[in-house]
Amino acid sequence: MSAAIFNLNHPSNTVHWHFFSMSVSNVIVIVLMVIVFAFAILAPFPGRSRKEPTE
Amino acid sequence: MSGTAKRPWTGAVRERAVGALPPEKLLPDSQPAYMASWIYIFGVLSLASLVLLIASGMILSLQGPDWWHSSGIGHFFNSIHLWSVELFFFFMIVHLWGKYWMAAWRGGRARVWITGTVTFLVAIPCALTGYVSQQNFDSQWISTQAKDALNAAGIGSFWNLMNFGQMYTYHVLLLPLAVVGLVAAHVLLVRKHGIVPPFQISDEPPATPAPRPATAEPMP
């Protein structure tokens, strides 16, 4: 087994919410997806110069 | 030369292909000015993840399916392969969310949406065949569990998750070909139709469609 800086080879911690039961790592991935999506649509995009239409 | 009354196939296919995808559409050097959002990079990020997925998969196949269990380098490339999968689905889902909220199927782009969603749905069994090809405990568990759903649907009769030989060949050849074919169709359709324009926010939609130029030349 190649060495990793963080050893994830231990049983996962679980998040319980009502009847949802999800591993902490999966919750992190889902939260990251939402954050990344929010960033993608909210963050300013560089390069405001535009060519004018030629017609 | 073939018979005089027959329509030439090659010329017809060439004209249709070049008409749909002229060089300036295939390899454009400009893009609509409304594309000013980071949401637009998630398609190419998904594509990049897929490229790495395939490249790392090819390296894993060089030394056979059990190489990664006994070799540090093999395990390294297995990790590259696994994290490429995670990023592929991550970026693809953010891309899907963005395209949904842009209603990117508008303006005759339904096939772009369809090829995209079918790619997502075909990638799932492709990943499944990978998970059951690991030759470790994870593959033992996943194959013995998931077989019940496939058996209930009748698919298990000819697609046996516990049959390593069968699953491995689906994983390294048949399903990646399907995914790549679908992605190619998706990308070419995007190039053909262009990126969907923004919603018109005036309350009165146009009564007649905007006139299309005689020679379709959207690029300056």
Added chain:
Amino acid sequence: MSRETRRNEDESYREWKGAYRPYDILKEATIALGVVLALVVLLTILFSSPDLPPSTIKSWSRTNPVDFVTTAATELDGSSITGGYGPPYNNVTANTQHLGPLYPARWFGVSQPINSAQDFVIAPLRSITGQPALQNAISVYQAAKTKTQAAWTSAYEAALAKATIKSSDSISVTPGSYGPLPTMMTALLTFAQSGGLDGALLTGKQFYQDNPTKALMFMADGGVLTNHAQQQHLLGSQWGMMNETGSYPGQVWLWLYTFWYQVKPFSTSTNVDILVLAMMGVLSLALILIPFIPGLRDLPRKIPIYKLIWREHYRAHPADE
């Protein structure tokens, strides 16, 4: 919106006739590849990937001989999961899942035949040489009436519930009327613990093997895989379909698939697998056909996230095209 109005509006979105700006598609693709490569290498260095070693019948029979012998006895009398499964493994019909009047599991027949008694117990025992007492015990079992065989296996399985482990590789049950079963099961346990049963269960009569279906079905009938899966949070009741072994992120995209297994009426149905598959089939079709589904296709217009995405465009063109 009338159909004609909708068609006209949709037609207006076909081509963009407004401003363009410079863009390098190949540079974008190259940068994306570099960024993702860096990300993947970073994740690999930080976390690597899991590789839990597989269970074997050899390891199972050594660490839990009582569970192994109990499972073997149920294979012999057909009361195991495999024994009562039905197609594609055998013709038992009592447990086949169905969707109303439809029984897709039966449409293609028994395409992967497994006779649990013959394949998991009798044939492996028959392959053991140099033990005439064992071969005689097997013949006695096979010659007995079905009722007698059932009486022996039931009594033996009941006794196994209270069995003790004599040493690391043998078990002890209270004396009883078990016929030739103790002789057969002792031999099978020894055979399994030597690793012979793993090999004997590989499918096919040829030298090169790549299909461990029978060994996997045998292990799945017992507790060896389930116990390990529970520790790793992979059971269905633990939303295991989404999980990876250890603390690695798993398959988050399967959240909705495993969700249905947790809720009624799916969770309490004997047809749960085909019901969930049918539900996900319908939802997947709906996902593909969103452009044609009223309501779903109109939501992006009604919830204007698009105003955030295209805010610069709307700022530059207040009256719109």
